[in-house]
Amino acid sequence: MSTHPGTTVTPTHFRSVMRHLPTGVAAICSADPRTAEPCGLIVGTFASLSLDPAWVTFNVARTSTSWPRIAGSGRFSVSLLADGQQAVCAALSGKGADKFRSLDWEMSAYGTPRIRGSLGWIDCLLLRELDGGDHLLIIAEAQEMTAADRGDPLVFHGGRLGGLRGPQPAV
Template identity: 50%
Template sequence: MTLPTATIEPRYFRDVIGHLPTGVTVVAGREPGTGSPAGLVVGTFQSLSLDPPLVTFSVAATSGSWPKVRAARHFSASVLSDGQHDVCHAMSSRGADKFAALNWHESIEGSPQIAGAHAWIDCAVVQELEGGDHVIVVAEVLRLQAGGGRPLIFHRGSLGGYREPTP
């Protein structure tokens, strides 16, 4: 892929792109061999195709957790609920055991699903595409289930809640 030469200052790019509100989703799997849970927060998770059912998200090439999840081939995406700020902070940190203080259960494939999430989507990785300094992941949806409550929202660098429209 040929990329244009970047002429936009990265901080400015982030500031303006940050005006696009996103959900906050934990992508997590079990590292083969050790069975240790691994995962990270992404704001780029979205649906890609209805038939076949596909989702996509992008991961920084520098992510330490993605290679572990990728190796598992399966992962669960937990769409975080309003109030799960602590989960977001833990899962967007680097290094230490991100899951130590979290409540989670296992998908059929053994992938960690965050307890109390707004929705869970169990997936299998089908493709990875080059996307600048990120990798675009395409995954097949195996099964999915909605939880209750409201979603956690990320907007202009802050976490907030979704407000129901007034009639």
């Protein structure tokens, strides 16, 4: 609950309104600096922050057990998930040690896992973690990036994952 007097915005109310805003889905992945095992998480808040310098941003829950492993390496890859990669989202959103067991991925030149079949990949260097209430606001520098030739993004909207176009009519 907000600490500002007179507010009527509860976490439940906030979520019920914000679910009307569609967001892209991105996988944030790194190699655990202690074990070299891949680790990752899913965010729906990934965005460009600055063109010059080339900075990106996203939010991660303070309760995340994956983020400290990713942050400890100081670098990570961002895989911009494509429509049809709902299973990737489910695997990286779950709890457990081996989230990558069922995923199709490859190691980037920076030593960070990239999810194959994604629409784009951005290799990043962690710059800052800022206070964002119950989340951390992450700022990172994009060091290398590439995009697929085509495809639609995986989108989270109204509590559901899907593509921009929704179900397609039979041809």
